[in-house]
Amino acid sequence: MVSKMFARLQFLLQLVRAQHIARRYFVTNGFDGVLAMLGLMTGFYVSDEIQRATMISASVGTAVALFMSGLSSAYISETAERQHELKELEHSMMTSLDNTAHADSARVTPILIALVNGLSPLIFALLIILPLWLPAHLLPGRLSPIVLAVCVALLLTFLLGVFLGQLSGRFWLWAGLRSLVVAVITSVLILLLHI
Amino acid sequence: MAVITHLVLDVLKPHQPNALEFTNAIANRFPRLRVNLVVQEVDEKTESTFLTIGGDDINYDDIVQLISEMGASVHSIDEVEVVGDEVITTVG
Numbered sequence: 001m002v003s004k005m006f007a008r009l010q011f012l013l014q015l016v017r018a019q020h021i022a023r024r025y026f027v028t029n030g031f032d033g034v035l036a037m038l039g040l041m042t043g044f045y046v047s048d049e050i051q052r053a054t055m056i057s058a059s060v061g062t063a064v065a066l067f068m069s070g071l072s073s074a075y076i077s078e079t080a081e082r083q084h085e086l087k088e089l090e091h092s093m094m095t096s097l098d099n100t101a102h103a104d105s106a107r108v109t110p111i112l113i114a115l116v117n118g119l120s121p122l123i124f125a126l127l128i129i130l131p132l133w134l135p136a137h138l139l140p141g142r143l144s145p146i147v148l149a150v151c152v153a154l155l156l157t158f159l160l161g162v163f164l165g166q167l168s169g170r171f172w173l174w175a176g177l178r179s180l181v182v183a184v185i186t187s188v189l190i191l192l193l194h195i
Numbered sequence: 196m197a198v199i200t201h202l203v204l205d206v207l208k209p210h211q212p213n214a215l216e217f218t219n220a221i222a223n224r225f226p227r228l229r230v231n232l233v234v235q236e237v238d239e240k241t242e243s244t245f246l247t248i249g250g251d252d253i254n255y256d257d258i259v260q261l262i263s264e265m266g267a268s269v270h271s272i273d274e275v276e277v278v279g280d281e282v283i284t285t286v287g
Contacts, residue, residue: 088240
């Protein structure tokens with residue numbers, strides 16, 4: 001029963017090549033999430049005397065906002081896009097496709113893509129916030145939680161670059177470093193603005 | 196009752212599912228049938244195909260329903276082979 005449902009879902013996603021769309025959303029919004037959190041952490045770093053509880057509240061709030069933004073924007077845009085494509089296909093087929101796999105796909109695909117688009121920045125953001133929750137004795141090398149959070153953000157940016165590099169067949173290190181440069185520029189800009 | 200053993204249908208289908216996925220879906224639903232698809236013409240969003248199905252007992256309505264579920268439509272039945280299954284007993 002479960003394997004049948006999974007096979008059906010796979011077939012519906014395959015119809016619109018949804019895996020490619022979801023992968024694109026995962027990287028794009030994941031990158032947005034990482035850079036937004038990196039900006040927030042760098043902001044905390046240059047600000048004086050912010051309570052850790054305040055940092056956690058602000059970071060979790062941002063993470064939830066990124067999740068909701070990703071979820072709703074992808075759902076709205078993908079629903080419109082799928083319905084438009086369904087109408088065009090109906091026009092070409094000169095028949096209604098109401099009770100077909102294409103209609104099911106137009107309903108299911110936006111939900112799954114919206115989940116990917118929402119969860120991607122949420123998970124990355126939570127990973128970046130994680131050091132703020134850690135007790136002091138668990139922090140490696142007596143690093144401050146903010147510095148560690150910035151390091152996690154830089155690492156995630158690098159890994160996203162590596163992932164993209166593998167997709168495009170480019171050298172992984174070069175692709176990772178290119179993404180890392182974007183993150184470093186973001187941090188430097190924030191530091192310069194503070195001065 | 197007579198049974199259908201060979202069927203050639205003129206089918207208009209969207210590009211997705213592609214020919215392989217389309218024929219696989221039919222063969223998976225009806226494991227005893229042989230399925231062959233020849234693409235005749237490709238348009239911007241659709242393709243005209245000839246779908247050939249062979250087997251001991253083809254259920255035409257079920258085949259057409261599955262084709263419709265995949266967004267395709269049968270334009271015509273171009274070839275059909277039907278076999279009568281009446282048992283003839285001879286008295287010797």
